[in-house]
Amino acid sequence: ARSSPALLLQPRLDPERREAAAAQLLLLGLSPALLRLPTERLRERAEELRRLGLDGGRLQRAVSRCPQLFHVPRKRLEAAVRLLRERCLFTAEQLREVLGTCPAVLLEEPRTLHHQFQYAYFRMGVRQKEMVKARLFRMPFAELRNRHIFLERRGLYETPHKGQTQTSNPKLKDIVQLPVKDFLASLALSTPEEYEVFKKLLAREEEEEEKEEEDVDAQYTEEDDDLDR
Amino acid sequence: MNYGLHLGALWPSVRAGLLCEQKYGALLNNFAAADHVPEELELLNAADFISEAPQKAQQWxxxxxxxxxxxxxxxxxxxxxxxxxxxxxxxxxxxxxxxxSISSKIKCYTFPRGDIMRFRPARPDALGLLDYYLMDAASLLPVLALSVQPDDFVLDLCAAPGGKTLALLQTGFCGHLAANDISISRTKRLHQILHSYVPKEVRETVSVTSYDGRVWDQVKGGTFDKVLVDVPCTTDRHSAMEEDNNIFHKRRTKERQMLPMLQLQLLMAGILATKPGGEVVYSTCSLSPLQNECVVERALDIAGSQFNINIHVEDLSHFRTLFQDTFSFFSDCRLGELVLPHLTANFGPMYFCKLRRV
Ligand SMILES: C[S@@+](CC[C@H](N)C(=O)[O-])C[C@H]1O[C@@H](n2cnc3c(N)ncnc32)[C@H](O)[C@@H]1O
Known part of the structure; x- marks a missing residue:
């Protein structure tokens, strides 16, 4: 497995070696499509990723978890990084940690990332340091919200007031990392049946809120139309 | 009000229930020509929880x-x-x-536990009577507990907007039904419901009034076989968020402190309006013991000490057995029964207690 980054950077291969290389890549859980990328491009991307802090074993782990890192446009990577640094205010060290543990953030739409960050920051009252430790971005946003709002409605999670740092809230790390069974048993004090129903109800609530907003928007547009006439 | 203390380990479940969409039941309108409705509802997996209860209970x-x-x-x-x-x-x-003793003429369809399906809005039959009334299915329990018998004289002391009045009429047994509510605007809603659900000849057996229920005993003392006292209360469904909403909380504290007194006076009036041998059901949609058991206990006291009226508190624990599949009951009420909201069966809260005047 050690050879993989080197392999990725091989110069153009003859068909036989190419086939062998493809088989190796597959074994490593990587996409043989990588072989179709120009060597220059591979080298560049590996360089970029290293510069972002994914050095040594980190790069290897990140790429094997998330081979698309070699395929997304550079702009997307840069946008994600800018967002994490400039708008979410992660320190360089924290950013390295985030990329090392959740490389897939580099593939995300900045808007989605921002949304998830803001949710954890404002709605859940969690600081950057704890987000990094919890591997926040590994959990799909919908799942995070399901768990958080479930706790909240059960009276087991309170949004901290401004300036308040100590709360009896469960740790973000546990909310994000516990398997659902343990989350229900030890944090939410609930049964799977209740959680299943809750998720369905919450999804419907949202759907209807969205629809209402759309309707209100539509009303405004109609009114605007009236004004035009 | 700290329900956490009172309900203990059940509180997180109850709280989540209160803060999520509640479930409804469809009270079938026996006066409408709507024979197809049961079939329609059964196709959707709904069932009449009242008629299926005895069989289920026996199986258990x-x-x-x-x-x-x-x-x-x-x-x-x-x-x-x-x-x-x-x-x-x-x-x-x-x-x-x-x-x-469970009146089988009242039919109410509910979706099974955990099913979040909703009922379509009610539809009129050929004569314009609506086919069902959507309400919290737990609201039928006080009516079932009252168990109206043929030709009973029935008083519904706080009747508006009229869900329970309509259910009382579905028994087909009310010899006469007095439906009272202090609020004129809410009695209008009651009239509307009677018009949309009940044919004229039945409507004529109902007298709608707008007295202050606390003085009812002076109007007609001791004449009713059955009295329903469904008092105003803190509707916990609407106020569960108050904990987080301090201004609202404070503004309404006064009114809340007055509630148990109003409730007690209404229950006393209900007791005094009952014939000897007649029965009263007291109900609230609150979780608070102060508005539930405590009011009943005070009323028993006062009835004995001031009016020399002996009252027997009827055991309704069989309701818990019969309807355990549909509702989530609290098993630790000192008196009466309490349905707790729960995500998989999100009805209630509904407290009810049955008293017999001896
Ligand atoms: C919980 S609601 C009754 C709901 C009704 N039984 C139903 O099932 O549709 C309580 C009612 O009590 C009425 N009320 C409040 N104070 C009253 C009083 N002093 N006398 C009579 N009714 C009163 C309110 O207007 C309100 O309609």
């Missing part, structure tokens, strides 16, 4: 008894076990008459 009792028997063979008979079995026997003995 049978399988519980079998479980007991099997367990007894394996483990031998300890003393604890014998006590449990004795309990089972009394339940089995008392349940058949209890099953028959």
């Amino acid at each position: 009792q049978r399988s519980a008894a079998e479980g007991e028997a099997a367990g007894g063979c394996e483990e031998g008979t300890g003393e604890g076990r014998t006590v449990v079995q004795a309990g089972m026997v009394t339940q089995a003995e008392t349940s058949p008459p209890l099953c028959t």
Whole structure:
């Protein structure tokens, strides 16, 4: 497995070696499509990723978890990084940690990332340091919200007031990392049946809120139309 | 109000229930020509929880008894076990008459536990009567507990907007029904409901009034067979968020402190309006013991000490057995029964307690 980054950077291969290389890549859980990328491009991307802090074993782990890192446009990577640094205010060290543990953030739409960050920051009252430790971005946003709002409605999670740092809230790390069974048993004090129903109800609530907003928007547009006439 | 203390480990579930969409039941309108409706609802997986309850309860009792028997063979008979079995026997003995006492003419469809399907809006039949009334299915329990018998004179002391009034009429047994509510605007809604659901000849057996229910006993003392006292209360469904909303909380504290007194006065009036031998059901949609058991206890006191009226509190624990599949009951009420909201069966809160004037 050690050879993989080197392999990725091989110069153009003859068909036989190419086939062998493809088989190796597959074994490593990587996409043989990588072989179709120009060597220059591979080298560049590996360089970029290293510069972002994914050095040594980190790069290897990140790429094997998330081979698309070699395929997304550079702009997307840069946008994600800018967002994490400039708008979410992660320190360089924290950013390295985030990329090392959740490389897939580099593939995300900045808007989605921002949304998830803001949710954890404002709605859940969690600081950057704890987000990094919890591997926040590994959990799909919908799942995070399901768990958080479930706790909240059960009276087991309170949004901290401004300036308040100590709360009896469960740790973000546990909310994000516990398997659902343990989350229900030890944090939410609930049964799977209740959680299943809750998720369905919450999804419907949202759907209807969205629809209402759309309707209100539509009303405004109609009114605007009236004004035009 | 700290329900956490009172409901203990159940509170997180109840709180989540209060803060999520509540479930409805469809009270079938027996006066409408809507024969197709049961079939339509059954296709959607809904069932009439009232008519299916006795069969289900019997099944549970049978399988519980079998479980007991099997367990007894394996483990031998300890003393604890014998006590449990004795309990089972009394339940089995008392349940058949209890099953028959549930008025089977009231039909209410609900979706099964965990099913979040909603009912379509009610539709009119050829004569314009609506086919069903959507309401919290737990609201039918006080009406069922009242168990109206043929030709009973019935008083619904706080009747508006009229869901329970309509259910009382569905029994077909009310010889006369007095539906009262202090609020004129809410009695208008009651009139509307009667118009949309009940044919004229039945409507004529209902008299709608707008007295202050606290003085009802002076209007007509001791003449009713059955009295329903469905008092105003803190509707916990709407106020569960108040904890987080301090301004609202404070503004309404005064009104809340006055509630138990108003509730007590209304229950006293209800008791005084009942014939000797007649029955009163007191109900609220609150979780608060201050508005539930405490009000009943005070009323029993006052009835005895000031009016020399003896009152028997009827045992309604069979409701818990019968309807355990549909509702989530609180098992620790000192008096009466309480339905707790729960995500998988999100009805209630509904407290009800039945009193017989001896
Ligand atoms: C919980 S609601 C009744 C709901 C009704 N039984 C139903 O099932 O549709 C309580 C009612 O009590 C009425 N009320 C409040 N104070 C009253 C009083 N002093 N006398 C009579 N009714 C009163 C309110 O107007 C309100 O309609």
